[in-house]
Amino acid sequence: MNTESTTQPVIEARQLDLTFQTNDGPIHALKDVNLTVDKGEFVSFIGPSGCGKTTFLRCIAALETPTGGTLTVNGMTPDEARRNRAYGYVFQAAGLYPWRTIAKNIKLPLEIMGYSSAEQDDRVKDVLELVDLEGFGGKFPWQLSGGMQQRASIARALAFDADILLMDEPFGALDEIVRDHLNEQLLALWARTEKTIGFVTHSIPEAVYLSTKIVVMSPRPGRITDVIDSPLPKERPLDIRDTPEFIEVAHRVREGLRAGHADE
Ligand SMILES: Nc1ncnc2c1ncn2[C@@H]1O[C@H](COP(=O)(O)OP(=O)(O)OP(=O)(O)O)[C@@H](O)[C@H]1O
Numbered sequence: 001m002n003t004e005s006t007t008q009p010v011i012e013a014r015q016l017d018l019t020f021q022t023n024d025g026p027i028h029a030l031k032d033v034n035l036t037v038d039k040g041e042f043v044s045f046i047g048p049s050g051c052g053k054t055t056f057l058r059c060i061a062a063l064e065t066p067t068g069g070t071l072t073v074n075g076m077t078p079d080e081a082r083r084n085r086a087y088g089y090v091f092q093a094a095g096l097y098p099w100r101t102i103a104k105n106i107k108l109p110l111e112i113m114g115y116s117s118a119e120q121d122d123r124v125k126d127v128l129e130l131v132d133l134e135g136f137g138g139k140f141p142w143q144l145s146g147g148m149q150q151r152a153s154i155a156r157a158l159a160f161d162a163d164i165l166l167m168d169e170p171f172g173a174l175d176e177i178v179r180d181h182l183n184e185q186l187l188a189l190w191a192r193t194e195k196t197i198g199f200v201t202h203s204i205p206e207a208v209y210l211s212t213k214i215v216v217m218s219p220r221p222g223r224i225t226d227v228i229d230s231p232l233p234k235e236r237p238l239d240i241r242d243t244p245e246f247i248e249v250a251h252r253v254r255e256g257l258r259a260g261h262a263d264e
Helices: 053-060 078-083 102-112 117-130 146-158 176-193 204-210 238-242 244-262
Strands: 011-022 025-037 042-046 068-073 087-090 164-168 196-201 213-218 223-229
Touching (some): 025 053, 042 053, 053 164, 117 146, 146 176, 196 204, 204 244, 223 244
Parallel strands (some): 042 213, 164 196
Antiparallel strands (some): 011 068, 213 223
16 A cells, blocks of 8 residues: 555555346456556556446446445545546547537536536536637537547536546547547646546557556456556657557557456
């Protein structure tokens, strides 16, 4: 445990376990997961399908309840953290309401939380600027490209200015060029806002490009097989992907994924 640091971790999991009880018997989704995430880190979770990445993110968001171990978010239980609006959550699909404009989609959580109309307008303006969608507030989701819709859903998750952003494969359905562009924009946003980001992906280059910390997970029961603290600088142009340092980290991630498979 990190006894020297005086700052409290944003996310701390100790011996976390989760077994789903299903009609077909128990499914052991997470096993003995230990992880510490500090403020301002960009943490990616990578691993084969079904290894528990989404389940772990959902535990942090208090959408699933672990069956063993401990998990704290900003020093609180995940449920308390949720009530304190500790995080915004971006899902795999943009999930925007088609009958609401982009601005009204972003306002929805703010309306529910009782923000005044003037505050709502201010927040919408700020977050649209953060995701480079100024001027699109009056459009409907179908008038935007897939990449723009995903940016709008990030704006919605940023609307109440939570310290933590949880993102479950937000760019998985987009083509590579759009994804590259969104990766760059996401890094710029992270640098500007200093949020702590938890990001699920299947892509090794995406994980290495974005993260300060890469968590490699193995197939069921989902365990952490490697945690890599990235040696890459915070400033990352896309061509950093051709550098020996980048390729070395990508290699280590690939090895971690292979080792996990070998345990099967
Ligand atoms: N509510 C649930 N009830 C029963 N089993 C579940 C439930 N949610 C997830 N699982 C199972 O737990 C395991 C982990 O699922 P999870 O969605 O976390 O994996 P993942 O790594 O995010 O996969 P993917 O990359 O395909 O999204 C899987 O075997 C899944 O079928």
